[in-house]
Amino acid sequence: MRRDRAALTALALSAAVLAVAVPSPGAAVGQAVDGPRDVVVRHVVDVPGTDLASGRAIVLRVRHTPDPAEPHAVSLERTKVYVRRGDSGPVEVAALRRDGTVIDRWRAPDPLTTSAEQARDDEARYGVPYSPDLAVVTITDTRTGASTDVKTEGVVHAFCAAAPTDELCRRVDLAPHVWLGTPGPFTLRVGERLQVPVHVQLGNDGPDRAEVAGAVSVHGILDGVGFTTTDPTGLALPRFEPGHHWWTLTYELTCPVPGAGRVFVGATFQDESAEAVETDPADNAHNTWFDVRCDPAP
Amino acid sequence: MSGRRQVGAGVVVRVLPVALVLAVVGGLPARAAPVLPDVTVRVTILELEDLGDDLDSTSDADFYTVTRFDDGAGRVAEHRSRTWDGQEHVHPNTEWSFAANPARGSVHVRLGVFDDDDTFNGGDDRADVVPGGAEAVEVDVALRPCALTGTVTGGCSRQIVSADGDEIVFVVDVLLPTATPGLRVQCLHTPIWPVPGAVVTIRATALDGAGAPLAVADRVSTKREGVQVASVTGTATTTHQFTAVGEQFSYECEAEDAGGEQAATTTPRTVRVGPTADLAVPIVHTGPGDRRIDVVVLPDTDAYVGWADPDFLWDLPAALLGGYYGEEFTLANQGAFNLWIGRSVADIDWPPSPPGTPNPPPCTITPPEDWDRYGFAEVGWILHDDPHRDCARGALRLFGAFDGDPRISIHETGHVPFGLADEYCCDGGYFTGETPNVYAELADCQADAPAVGRAPTACRSLGATTDMQTWFTSDPDTGLPGVADDLMVDQGPLQALDRRRWTNLLTSCTTGGGGC
Numbered sequence: 001m002r003r004d005r006a007a008l009t010a011l012a013l014s015a016a017v018l019a020v021a022v023p024s025p026g027a028a029v030g031q032a033v034d035g036p037r038d039v040v041v042r043h044v045v046d047v048p049g050t051d052l053a054s055g056r057a058i059v060l061r062v063r064h065t066p067d068p069a070e071p072h073a074v075s076l077e078r079t080k081v082y083v084r085r086g087d088s089g090p091v092e093v094a095a096l097r098r099d100g101t102v103i104d105r106w107r108a109p110d111p112l113t114t115s116a117e118q119a120r121d122d123e124a125r126y127g128v129p130y131s132p133d134l135a136v137v138t139i140t141d142t143r144t145g146a147s148t149d150v151k152t153e154g155v156v157h158a159f160c161a162a163a164p165t166d167e168l169c170r171r172v173d174l175a176p177h178v179w180l181g182t183p184g185p186f187t188l189r190v191g192e193r194l195q196v197p198v199h200v201q202l203g204n205d206g207p208d209r210a211e212v213a214g215a216v217s218v219h220g221i222l223d224g225v226g227f228t229t230t231d232p233t234g235l236a237l238p239r240f241e242p243g244h245h246w247w248t249l250t251y252e253l254t255c256p257v258p259g260a261g262r263v264f265v266g267a268t269f270q271d272e273s274a275e276a277v278e279t280d281p282a283d284n285a286h287n288t289w290f291d292v293r294c295d296p297a298p
Numbered sequence: 299m300s301g302r303r304q305v306g307a308g309v310v311v312r313v314l315p316v317a318l319v320l321a322v323v324g325g326l327p328a329r330a331a332p333v334l335p336d337v338t339v340r341v342t343i344l345e346l347e348d349l350g351d352d353l354d355s356t357s358d359a360d361f362y363t364v365t366r367f368d369d370g371a372g373r374v375a376e377h378r379s380r381t382w383d384g385q386e387h388v389h390p391n392t393e394w395s396f397a398a399n400p401a402r403g404s405v406h407v408r409l410g411v412f413d414d415d416d417t418f419n420g421g422d423d424r425a426d427v428v429p430g431g432a433e434a435v436e437v438d439v440a441l442r443p444c445a446l447t448g449t450v451t452g453g454c455s456r457q458i459v460s461a462d463g464d465e466i467v468f469v470v471d472v473l474l475p476t477a478t479p480g481l482r483v484q485c486l487h488t489p490i491w492p493v494p495g496a497v498v499t500i501r502a503t504a505l506d507g508a509g510a511p512l513a514v515a516d517r518v519s520t521k522r523e524g525v526q527v528a529s530v531t532g533t534a535t536t537t538h539q540f541t542a543v544g545e546q547f548s549y550e551c552e553a554e555d556a557g558g559e560q561a562a563t564t565t566p567r568t569v570r571v572g573p574t575a576d577l578a579v580p581i582v583h584t585g586p587g588d589r590r591i592d593v594v595v596l597p598d599t600d601a602y603v604g605w606a607d608p609d610f611l612w613d614l615p616a617a618l619l620g621g622y623y624g625e626e627f628t629l630a631n632q633g634a635f636n637l638w639i640g641r642s643v644a645d646i647d648w649p650p651s652p653p654g655t656p657n658p659p660p661c662t663i664t665p666p667e668d669w670d671r672y673g674f675a676e677v678g679w680i681l682h683d684d685p686h687r688d689c690a691r692g693a694l695r696l697f698g699a700f701d702g703d704p705r706i707s708i709h710e711t712g713h714v715p716f717g718l719a720d721e722y723c724c725d726g727g728y729f730t731g732e733t734p735n736v737y738a739e740l741a742d743c744q745a746d747a748p749a750v751g752r753a754p755t756a757c758r759s760l761g762a763t764t765d766m767q768t769w770f771t772s773d774p775d776t777g778l779p780g781v782a783d784d785l786m787v788d789q790g791p792l793q794a795l796d797r798r799r800w801t802n803l804l805t806s807c808t809t810g811g812g813g814c
Contacts, residue, residue, distance in 0.1 A: 081673030083813030088731025109692035124693035
């Protein structure tokens with residue numbers, strides 16, 4: 001396969017060499033000389049302009065009164081957007097990550113500046129390049145310190161809900177299955193400890209990778225029985241390509257008093273990021289159960 | 299050996315008397331070889347592809363490139379690109395540039411392609427883009443004229459495809475400077491947005507350092523698709539005609555004078571041909587949008603039916619030749635701009651009112667309904683043919699400019715995106731900020747004047763401005779009729795404070811890649 005491609009490449013290169021070999025016309029004195037009219041080698045691969053919608057931008061429409069107010073419109077647009085570095089106005093736009101660190105910041109003009117050439121505008125529009133890291137856009141009037149924070153999660157989530165196949169969005173189908181490593185029921189005496197292994201299988205039927213956050217919870221219909229468990233912390237997979245993943249958790253049961261009850265073990269997983277669209281939210285949780293009987297201590 | 303010596307001696311014997319006669323009769327001093335200005339070696343990476351899916355077994359490739367230039371005399375530059383995460387086939391359209399002097403003869407370029415992996419995946423992989431196991435594309439770039447030799451075969455200003463298990467598509471250009479002190483090149487094609495089958499005319503003219511046409515230049519030439527198609531000596535203008543085919547064409551106009559010491563180029567431009575479903579069409583596209591000032595020209599609803607209106611397409615070239623391509627400063631920086639025609643229409647109106655009219659009607663700009671989709675544009679220029687005063691709206695990144703006075707477009711561009719205030723009195727837009735051109739305090743103006751090569755005494759008050767504040771600048775305003783003083787006074791030449799702000803943005807824009 002590679003050789004075939006290499007051969008094609010060689011043919012392409014040969015064509016390029018032939019094109020290069022077209023002789024250039026000599027210079028003429030005082031008159032124009034037309035050259036070859038069959039120039040066919042393209043200078044660039046992509047036609048400029050065909051990719052203008054390939055970028056994604058969050059556009060905020062903000063009224064300044066005079067402090068920057070809550071945006072009256074926030075949209076996610078299919079457009080390339082570049083940060084404008086030329087403005088020297090008193091408004092600062094900052095793009096922030098979830099932890100508050102700055103992705104980028106730049107200045108923007110005051111829409112309320114009034115003059116013959118600078119009549120006040122009803123609103124200012126701020127275009128911010130979309131990034132998976134982007135969480136908050138802050139608009140600040142540096143003269144007064146007044147600012148407004150705009151969380152971007154909502155508009156991204158709405159965009160992906162409406163256009164789940166967009167390249168910005170990820171379609172995921174998370175489906176956990178939970179079962180006991182040792183079949184119940186279990187019997188133990190008061191004061192004893194019993195370890196119950198619980199297997200959790202998580203599937204992502206995709207088609208896109210997921211950023212998984214999940215947890216396994218335990219609760220019981222105790223019928224007067226008390227017991228404690230050591231619960232695992234939250235389960236997470238920051239980058240989960242379509243496929244399956246397994247965990248084995250161990251629950252430690254103790255009985256403070258005699259009795260009996262039924263214990264339910266439930267697993268719930270979801271991709272909580274704004275870009276994720278869960279195609280089948282009905283199967284994001286799964287439960288199993290076991291019975292426990294606690295006998296008096298000997 | 300002796301024969302060669304004899305031949306050499308014979309040549310000397312025969313040439314020397316002639317040279318002596320010429321020197322005596324013409325009084326010619328011995329002329330030193332011209333000192334050629336630096337050229338720019340530019341590498342544009344167009345495509346990267348993991349052909350065999352061999353870079354990451356469990357996920358898509360995470361490409362990045364490292365481009366290294368070496369002139370062999372100690373001038374070296376190395377650039378690592380951003381990483382394109384999780385994509386088997388990417389179109390980076392990323393360019394890297396390197397200044398070199400033609401006296402060096404050639405520059406070596408090494409182009410490495412990598413797959414960014416964390417330690418879990420065994421560290422970064424080197425992409426296999428060169429047949430035969432070479433680690434990287436290695437090219438010696440001859441500077442004037444441009445020619446390539448190395449691990450790939452191909453010509454300058456053309457796509458070069460190099461592939462084995464992976465593939466890279468790139469272009470190497472060697473560009474003259476866009477200007478030297480005594481030379482500019484003005485060049486434009488018409489029709490400005492040709493249809494397939496149309497006869498396109500490219501006209502190139504050599505201008506002096508002030509932007510006035512030269513009578514004679516050493517050479518004025520035009521390249522199309524990297525091939526020289528027209529060249530003249532002994533005059534200052536050349537014209538080339540061809541029939542537009544396909545979806546686009548590219549061209550570049552060059553001029554040289556003073557034995558090559560003066561040189562200028564438009565840099566290569568790509569032009570869209572024919573109808574399209576796109577939002578905008580490039581009429582002069584010089585490079586990636588994140589390293590260019592992208593100006594979208596929008597038809598004014600009062601003047602034109604839409605972007606295909608023949609009147610609009612007829613008026614625009616004249617507006618460009620008298621505007622961006624008629625001013626020596628913008629000509630010297632023409633490679634930093636992309637010009638587009640936008641599909642959408644906009645509106646600008648400013649009804650006239652006699653001086654002293656209380657509450658005169660303001661300038662109003664109505665953006666296109668879908669203006670938010672034009673996020674790639676640093677500014678939109680609403681072109682109109684009805685003669686009324688113009689204005690700019692920084693918060694909307696729009697301005698209007700009348701085609702009857704093409705220099706207004708440069709003035710308004712000074713406002714947006716370059717952030718300059720007006721410098722005339724009395725009802726302009728005045729504000730200050732970083733690297734300002736007007737100051738709220740005289741002391742601030744005086745303190746800043748030396749930074750632009752001026753004495754503090756150059757600072758002047760703008761006069762009684764209608765905003766009831768006092769503003770100062772060190773840019774000139776003679777007030778003399780018929781004298782064009784300053785871009786932000788009377789659409790005159792860019793003066794020191796204007797140039798500083800334009801230069802700062804142009805430099806960060808074209809070299810930073812982080813927006814403009």
